Amino acid sequence: xxxxxxxxxxxxxxxxxxxxxxxxxxxxxxxxxxxxxxxxxxxxxxxxxxxxxxxxxxxxxxxxxxxxxxxxxxxxxxxxxxxxxxxxxxxxxxxxxxxxxxxxxxxxxxxxxxxxxxxxxxxxxxxxxxxxxxxxxxxxxxxxxxxxxxxxxxxxxxxxxxxxxxxxxxxxxxxxxxxxxxxxxxxxxxxxxxxxxxxxxxxxxxxxxxxxxxxxxxxxxxxxxxxxxxxxxxxxxxxxxxxxxxxxxxxxxxxxxxxxxxxxxxxxxxxxxxxxxxxxxxxxxxxxxxxxxxxxxxxxxxxxxxxxxxxxxxxxxxxxxxxxxxxxxxxxxxxxxxxxxxxxxxxxxxxxxxxxx
Amino acid sequence: xxxxxxxxxxxxxxxxxxxxxxxxxxxxxxxxxxxxxxxxxxxxxxxxxxxxxxxxxxxxxxxxxxxxxxxxxxxxxxxxxxxxxxxxxxxxxxxxxxxxxxxxxxxxxxxxxxxxxxxxxxxxxxxxxxxxxxxxxxxxxxxxxxxxxxxxxxxxxxxxxxxxxxxxxxxxxxxxxxxxxxxxxxxxxxxxxxxxxxxxxxxxxxxxxxxxxxxxxxxxxxxxxxxxxxxxxxxxxxxxxxxxxxxxxxxxxxxxxxxxxxxxxxxxxxxxxxxxxxxxxxxxxxxxxxxxxxxxxxxxxxxxxxxxxxxxxxxxxxxxxxxxxxxxxxxxxxxxxxxxxxxxxxxxxxxxxxxxxxxxxxxxxxxxxxxxxxxxxxxxxxxxxxxxxxxxxxxxxxxxxxxxxxxxxxxxx
Numbered sequence: 001x002x003x004x005x006x007x008x009x010x011x012x013x014x015x016x017x018x019x020x021x022x023x024x025x026x027x028x029x030x031x032x033x034x035x036x037x038x039x040x041x042x043x044x045x046x047x048x049x050x051x052x053x054x055x056x057x058x059x060x061x062x063x064x065x066x067x068x069x070x071x072x073x074x075x076x077x078x079x080x081x082x083x084x085x086x087x088x089x090x091x092x093x094x095x096x097x098x099x100x101x102x103x104x105x106x107x108x109x110x111x112x113x114x115x116x117x118x119x120x121x122x123x124x125x126x127x128x129x130x131x132x133x134x135x136x137x138x139x140x141x142x143x144x145x146x147x148x149x150x151x152x153x154x155x156x157x158x159x160x161x162x163x164x165x166x167x168x169x170x171x172x173x174x175x176x177x178x179x180x181x182x183x184x185x186x187x188x189x190x191x192x193x194x195x196x197x198x199x200x201x202x203x204x205x206x207x208x209x210x211x212x213x214x215x216x217x218x219x220x221x222x223x224x225x226x227x228x229x230x231x232x233x234x235x236x237x238x239x240x241x242x243x244x245x246x247x248x249x250x251x252x253x254x255x256x257x258x259x260x261x262x263x264x265x266x267x268x269x270x271x272x273x274x275x276x277x278x279x280x281x282x283x284x285x286x287x288x289x290x291x292x293x294x295x296x297x298x299x300x301x302x303x304x305x306x307x308x309x310x311x312x313x314x315x316x317x318x319x320x321x322x323x324x325x326x327x328x329x330x331x332x333x334x335x336x337x338x339x340x341x342x343x344x345x346x347x348x349x350x351x352x353x354x355x356x357x
Numbered sequence: 358x359x360x361x362x363x364x365x366x367x368x369x370x371x372x373x374x375x376x377x378x379x380x381x382x383x384x385x386x387x388x389x390x391x392x393x394x395x396x397x398x399x400x401x402x403x404x405x406x407x408x409x410x411x412x413x414x415x416x417x418x419x420x421x422x423x424x425x426x427x428x429x430x431x432x433x434x435x436x437x438x439x440x441x442x443x444x445x446x447x448x449x450x451x452x453x454x455x456x457x458x459x460x461x462x463x464x465x466x467x468x469x470x471x472x473x474x475x476x477x478x479x480x481x482x483x484x485x486x487x488x489x490x491x492x493x494x495x496x497x498x499x500x501x502x503x504x505x506x507x508x509x510x511x512x513x514x515x516x517x518x519x520x521x522x523x524x525x526x527x528x529x530x531x532x533x534x535x536x537x538x539x540x541x542x543x544x545x546x547x548x549x550x551x552x553x554x555x556x557x558x559x560x561x562x563x564x565x566x567x568x569x570x571x572x573x574x575x576x577x578x579x580x581x582x583x584x585x586x587x588x589x590x591x592x593x594x595x596x597x598x599x600x601x602x603x604x605x606x607x608x609x610x611x612x613x614x615x616x617x618x619x620x621x622x623x624x625x626x627x628x629x630x631x632x633x634x635x636x637x638x639x640x641x642x643x644x645x646x647x648x649x650x651x652x653x654x655x656x657x658x659x660x661x662x663x664x665x666x667x668x669x670x671x672x673x674x675x676x677x678x679x680x681x682x683x684x685x686x687x688x689x690x691x692x693x694x695x696x697x698x699x700x701x702x703x704x705x706x707x708x709x710x711x712x713x714x715x716x717x718x719x720x721x722x723x724x725x726x727x728x729x730x731x732x733x734x735x736x737x738x739x740x741x742x743x744x745x746x747x748x749x750x751x752x753x754x755x756x757x758x759x760x761x762x763x764x765x766x767x768x769x770x
Contacts, residue, residue, distance in 0.1 A: 015365045054490025136565040137411045144566035149526035154758030158625035165621045170524045181359035213497035244360035247521035344506040
């Protein structure tokens with residue numbers, strides 16, 4: 001809805017932050033509908049083998065299939081050589097922004113972009129360093145620029161012709177919730193008219209191998225998810241971001257279990273909810289602090305990573321996306337998202353469905 | 358709560374710098390760096406950290422003294438496992454912390470910028486995993502130490518503070534973005550104080566990457582020179598303690614300077630090349646000035662991004678020409694990358710400290726390697742050490758992917 005000046009009119013109070021769109025690229029599908037059906041399915045997404053050099057037994061991951069048909073945005077010059085993480089990031093962001101994938105130009109005002117990663121552009125980093133070890137004099141200059149953390153954000157900005165502020169944040173899965181709070185600050189400061197917060201990861205034998213040192217049962221997964229935020233509301237029924245808790249970082253003075261308890265207490269104090277979207281994945285080691293914190297929860301619970309796998313930064317974005325989707329489909333009125341990250345922080349968020357009749 | 362904020366439209370706070378710490382190839386600490394930057398001393402030496410025999414370029418501004426970590430709360434075991442970048446970060450952080458007179462056991466945001474975190478640990482992990490797949494010793498440690506959040510948590514542990522961590526990885530603008538974000542948190546009332554800066558260590562992957570792009574100078578880093586032929590890499594860290602002015606004054610803190618403007622924008626012309634007209638740079642310089650409530654005429658010194666690559670320097674020169682307008686011939690500009698190289702994620706924070714040094718000492722850091730100034734530069738390039746009366750200093754940082762950031766500092770008196 002726009003006024004005569006082309007600016008978006010708001011219905012809800014402008015001191016609120018609303019969700020203007022969600023998008024997802026889960027393993028085994030593209031789009032929010034695929035995310036929902038995979039989470040609602042009885043069985044987890046099938047694992048696929050991933051060759052690990054020097055070993056006969058393959059690693060097991062959950063991977064995003066090649067989209068069919070190929071989305072138009074993949075023919076953009078900036079995306080032809082990009083690695084999978086960029087394609088997932090762009091796919092999720094375009095869906096969240098409601099952008100026409102064939103045109104993929106953002107014309108709704110000033111767009112902020114916040115991209116969250118934990119392992120980031122690992123495919124090209126691993127390939128490039130492998131080339132360096134063989135002979136640095138012949139290492140490919142095409143690969144190196146794609147190794148930087150902010151390559152996906154840069155490609156997305158180019159695709160959308162977005163020139164406003166863009167941050168790439170690095171951290172454990174809780175970083176995505178930081179991103180939501182940061183986007184809200186930009187919106188309140190009127191630096192941007194809309195902000196897309198996305199998280200994306202790509203699987204690689206290197207990261208799967210690395211995670212085996214901490215829990216052999218963890219199955220890493222590809223993918224991305226995105227949430228677009230605006231100030232106020234543009235529809236009569238809208239999902240609002242109501243709270244992002246403090247980030248309770250881990251230390252010798254604050255173990256993950258204590259951090260998770262504090263996060264839960266603060267989240268609950270922000271208001272009631274009838275859905276919990278948690279980050280447990282079936283790994284006893286990584287799940288223990290979060291499971292303990294929410295042991296008394298007796299209402300509806302969704303644990304996306306149990307079916308999708310450990311998506312790292314993308315995993316917490318899937319949690320938020322499915323929480324918002326549940327609210328939009330009115331299967332609940334308010335939802336908690338709980339993230340007890342694997343090595344940095346416990347942090348939570350609350351979303352709520354509201355009407356402005 | 359990170360959200361919602363306590364108030365939607367809070368009064369804008371003044372933000373001051375009460376402590377600074379820096380380590381570069383010029384030395385360790387404010388004093389040797391101030392002396393080095395003021396005189397334009399060059400700090401390049403042959404790379405000793407990894408094999409460069411097959412590279413086009415074999416020198417960088419490598420830091421020599423990273424072993425003596427100041428006393429802190431990390432265990433001996435943790436200290437022995439620190440990545441090189443974490444050492445640089447801890448050294449700079451300790452100096453900033455001590456100079457600010459901050460004490461631990463408190464909670465405030467930590468905002469860091471880096472491009473590659475503990476990359477040397479990641480490289481070691483890959484080498485072992487690919488060359489000796491069945492050898493597992495040390496691999497779990499390398500995985501943990503590689504990740505930037507690990508260095509941030511170690512910093513919190515070392516100095517005994519806590520609070521939310523934000524790690525911005527906007528390529529070579531990361532350090533400036535980190536300071537800018539921390540500045541915004543205090544200005545807008547989200548925090549009373551914040552600890553911020555940037556860090557990066559030399560690594561084989563990144564060195565080979567820039568060499569593969571032929572972005573490294575095979576001769577000498579000469580920003581804004583007619584015959585410039587590339588950048589030189591360096592390593593280091595700089596950390597700042599930021600506080601609300603009233604908070605700093607109430608505890609009688611020494612104030613090194615004030616941050617008065619920040620702006621960030623995206624140049625999506627190309628993944629590794631700026632728009633030739635420097636549009637995004639122009640945007641951030643203009644908006645940072647607007648935020649500070651000043652005009653280009655009032656900026657006494659511009660610390661340019663000035664990498665020494667043909668494309669960066671010409672685009673930045675055009676942007677400075679456009680931004681300064683009629684005042685361009687009176688605008689003093691230099692690039693301190695001629696002294697310590699390009700510090701990537703640390704560049705913006707180290708160059709921010711250089712601006713604070715220049716403001717507090719009232720001098721202009723020179724770019725001494727210039728032989729012939731590119732005629733595209735209509736501004737005054739500082740080529741020799743000089744004293745000057747400066748009230749405001751502006752620092753530009755640009756990065757791969759089109760991340761552009763500008764910070765403006767003010768002398769505090």
